Amino acid sequence: MAIAEEYIRLIFGLKIKQIRNEKELSLFGLSKLSGLSKSYLNEIEKGKKYPKTDKIIRLAETLEVPYDSLVSLKLDKNLAPIGEILQSGILDEIPLELFGIQQSDLIDIIANAPSKVNAFISTIIEIAQHYNLSREGFYLASLRSYQEAHNNFFKELEEKAIRCANSYQLGLNGTINSAELDEILTEEYGYTIITDAIPDQEELENLRCVFVPKTKTLLLSGRVDESQKTFIYAKELGYQYLEIKERPYTFSWIKYDNFEEVLHNFYASYFAGVLILPRVHLKNQLKTVFSKKKFSAVDFHKVMHQYNASPESFYQRLTNILPKDFGMQNVFFLRFTHKLGANKFNLVKELHITHQQQPRANEINEHYCRRWMAIKTLQRTAKENIPYAFDIQISDYEDTGQKYLVFTSATKDPFRKEFYRSIGIGFLISPALEKKIAFVNDAKIATVKVGVTCETCSIQDCEVRMAPPKRLLAKEKFKKTETLVEEMMNKFS
Structure with a gap:
């Protein structure tokens, strides 16, 4: 398979820059020694030009390296991660300009600090492999970042x-x-x-x-x-x-x-x-629902059913309109799936506006908190075999003190037998939110203490706990060990 010319130019340029830096030569210095212009050498190092054979020989002699090692595509350990990324074509596939990044600038940053930056890149690659991050998963994570950067409004x-x-x-x-x-x-x-x-x-x-x-x-x-x-x-x-x-x-x-x-x-x-779900029309309908001091599920569904849209489309559209037109910046959207009889709940879609709200996905097979509205509603739909269920609660996170107003709808999956799905949206409760949604303080809305995963949750005597809080226990053990070591050191100081 032919290797792209651009890749060959980039690798050659990175090698020249790496060797020049190792010899503590400036571009001016290399230019003076080799007789090649500074601007030409700069173009080579940025991967914009590939020199002819006679110029490569001159560079090899000047830098005191074998010709074959310069033209070889084999990279040393410091540059190997860059080679992996460039050869994979991943930088070409992701439109970095969406994030205000030029590919040449990114490569330049990497080349200027190869050891440290490549150690970081190697770590990212290792994490991705460890958590089975697929190419599609990487694409979808990039898309989420793009949406979140624009508050999901375009x-x-x-x-x-x-x-x-x-x-x-x-x-x-x-x-x-x-x-x-x-x-x-x-x-x-x-x-x-x-x-x-x-x-x-x-x-x-x-x-x-x-x-x-x-x-x-x-x-x-x-x-x-x-x-x-x-x-x-x-x-x-x-x-x-x-x-x-x-x-x-x-x-x-x-x-x-x-x-x-x-x-x-x-x-x-x-x-x-x-x-x-036209923005102006939906915004006016929501204003009426949010202005009431008591929450009405009937009113909420009356708005939802005005549109020829599934519950998922409705909730997704809220993530466009609420941050933009209501100033609700701390919002999350979640979609879970669940198979009847299984003990696993899969978070298959998520979006967080402003910053990473709780809850969020984990890829280490920990158990999501069973007190989440998304999971409770799913369980009820599957257990009672009903086509649709809805509920609302205030989720009070035990370990952060943050509270979220959460709406969730769950339905049967019409395309997969014995599968169910839930769609939810949550808002971080703050004085600003209380001004936007009058029923936030409705006493009829249950407030429930929740965690993130069972393995990280400090709620005592939880009736739906699926696993011990092993990460918290390990943290406590480490802290106790640290204290005992400190006591020993003080004793013998």
């Missing part, structure tokens, strides 16, 4: 979706349905839509739809309901209206080949959310 997408709605005369009052979108896709964009087209096989049970780009054919599962169908169509309209070419062709996704697919999938999903 003005340009909001505006484009509104222009699209106006262009096709779609109402922005929550009344959009699948039939309207079906007509736009088939008449305007040449789609062929086939329902009940995905075979009822176990391997395909999680698929809602498949798009065949060559014929613009959209294949739908027979298990999608009206709200899911509306979301799928709105998302397809987003791909077309935003002129997105690089995209996943299945929903739910099977794999992502690069970060562009992940990002574009998010753009199309966000676009769909704007159409189905």
Whole structure:
């Protein structure tokens, strides 16, 4: 397999810079010794130019290193992690410019302190391998960081979706349905839509739809309901209206080949959310619910059911609107899945606005706190075999003193037998939040002491504890050992 020319240039430049630094030579000094211009050497070190053979020979002689070692792609231990990253192509796949980073600057930072920076990179790689972080997992983590950096609100997408709605005369009052979108896709964009087209096989049970780009054919599962169908169509309209070419062709996704697919999938999903749950209309409905001093589940669901959207789409849209229009900056969104009879609850989607709120995912097989509303609601839905459950509570974190107002809905998974899912959103309680949501102090909302995982929780005599607090016990043992050692040292000082 041919190695990219850019990779060869970068590796050569890094080697030259490393050897020059080891010999304590400045660019000016190397220029003077080699007879090559300082600007030319600078371009070589940044990976922008690769010198011809005669110039490589001159550099090898000047730096007193073998020619073969300079042109070899083999790197020493200090530069090896950089080589792994560059050869993997991961820097090309992630649009660093989204985070205000230029790839050349990143490589320059790494090259300027190879030992320390590469030790850090090696640590990150080791952690990723230890926790089985897949390429897709890395992409999704990058996307979350991008969302969180923008408080999950994207003005340009909001505006484009509104222009699209106006262009096709779609109402922005929550009344959009699948039939309207079906007509736009088939008449305007040449789609062929086939329902009940995905075979009822176990391997395909999680698929809602498949798009065949060559014929613009959209294949739908027979298990999608009206709200899911509306979301799928709105998302397809987003791909077309935003002129997105690089995209996943299945929903739910099977794999992502690069970060562009992940990002574009998010753009199309966000676009769909704007159409189905229009910002101005939803904001006005929420103001009415939040203004009441007593919480009403009926009023909350009345707002939710005004829109042709699933509970997950509704909660996801709240993460766009509440930070932007209500100033609620400390927000988390969680989605759990659970199989009937299993003792495991999987956190499959999360988002944190402003900073890492509790709770959050862990990858070390610890037991999530069973007092979380997300898990209690899931357990009730599975145990009672009901299609939908909802609850609200104030989660009071024992070890931090932080309190969150948490809303959670749980449903059966229509695509997987004996599977259930819960979707929740939580807000850090503060004086600012109390001004926004009048019912925060409603005495009927239960306040429950919670932890993060059983292994880190200090709640005594917890009736739903799944494992001893081993990390806390280890910490206490270490502290006691430290105290005893200090006493011995004082005694013999």
